Amino acid sequence: MDEPLSFYEKVFETARQIPYGRVTSYGAIARFLGSGKSARLVGYAMNLSHMAFPPVPAHRVVNRNGLLTGRMHFETPGTMQRCLEEEGLTVRQNQVLRFEEHFWDPSEHLKYSDFFKN
Template sequence: MSKIDKEAFTQAVYDIVRTIPHGRATSYGAIAKAVGYYNMSRLVGRVMSECNSSITNIPAHRVVNSQGILSGKDAFGDSSEMQELLEAEGVIVSNNKIKNWKTVFWNPLDEINI
């Protein structure tokens, strides 16, 4: 595996996350694929946990695991904040999982030209 440029990777992740539409969500893996690093979903998760959404306006609450589970909720100050932000956009969350995940899921490879 080639060494990645973490700064460029982080910027690419942020650029994609900023394009996720209101009321939709995507997965760490889908973002990793979109930036060309298919096996780097955990690194995407780490980047999301460090982005400080309230300052950067990066909608990290719209990025969840591949089953629609709010696995990154602890990165938010209040563990219910991620769910509250999604619900404010009309996304239904039950037991820390997005309902109708297949409908809510936004695939950057299908939606944007990179």
């Protein structure tokens, strides 16, 4: 029963690989999944990731500029920032400071076929 994982499930699984204290972008996940133009769908997936199990560290996914564009979708608008700061990052005006230093690109660290068969 190796049913192909849905796109969203792949997004969840990819996001789970983001290391503690690092961040990535919607677009980076989309590119890793071979669908570079589906960044919006990655955001949509994060919205659904609430109900996913195992849990998804959705706070580690920001936009390409390091902005916490998803913060409104957490329990409170400050939750996302607090989670990141707890992991040692600094957030000012909804943006991760020194974003590039903390950016973690799945395509550089993971091999697609190690996770998915299609």
